[in-house]
Amino acid sequence: MSGFEVVVVLIVVLVWLGLIALVLRGWRNRGRRQADLIGDLPAVPAGLPVPTRGPDTGLYVGSTIAPSWQDRVAVGDIGDRAAAEISAYPEGILIDRKGASAIWIPRPSITAVRTERGLAGKVMTADGVLVIRWVLPSGTEIDSGLRADDKTIYPGWIADHESAAAAPDAAAAPGDDSEQRKDQ
Numbered sequence: 001m002s003g004f005e006v007v008v009v010l011i012v013v014l015v016w017l018g019l020i021a022l023v024l025r026g027w028r029n030r031g032r033r034q035a036d037l038i039g040d041l042p043a044v045p046a047g048l049p050v051p052t053r054g055p056d057t058g059l060y061v062g063s064t065i066a067p068s069w070q071d072r073v074a075v076g077d078i079g080d081r082a083a084a085e086i087s088a089y090p091e092g093i094l095i096d097r098k099g100a101s102a103i104w105i106p107r108p109s110i111t112a113v114r115t116e117r118g119l120a121g122k123v124m125t126a127d128g129v130l131v132i133r134w135v136l137p138s139g140t141e142i143d144s145g146l147r148a149d150d151k152t153i154y155p156g157w158i159a160d161h162e163s164a165a166a167a168p169d170a171a172a173a174p175g176d177d178s179e180q181r182k183d184q
Helices: 003-038 151-171 178-183
Strands: 053-065 082-089 092-097 103-106 110-116 129-135 141-148
Touching: 053 092, 053 151, 082 141, 082 151, 103 129, 110 151, 129 151, 141 151
Parallel strands: none
Antiparallel strands: 053 082, 053 141, 082 092, 092 103, 110 129, 129 141
């Protein structure tokens, strides 16, 4: 290689390293901007019972600030992709990630469980990602997604959420008109 070629290669490498540094700086800045919005995540409870559903394996694709499917959370490692197992308990949902912290989603904070085409920049075929929308203790609503190894599990997860969401309504005694009285 001539001296000119060496200089060109060095310039290209320096530009590439500079671009990587800018991307990392942008990610850190996004994390700082989101810190108050995200706050502290719920801790995984000790002594969880046997799961009512799962564990099902897949790829945790990340979490985004709802309703955007691309506004990835950059606080801590909640936005990082990782192999994971998802399990349901009466108290909530556990996403146990390999090489990253576990994510505990308390049952009362879950507002929706659905499938989507994509989340956090990961685009799949129709209904390729199981997405859980939930409210953080800070009041911010986020979407957390898992691309399961077996996509046939999705309807069961969705049905479990729908039946749990309907359970408080079913708990009212037949003919109980307390809700009607509130409206009048």
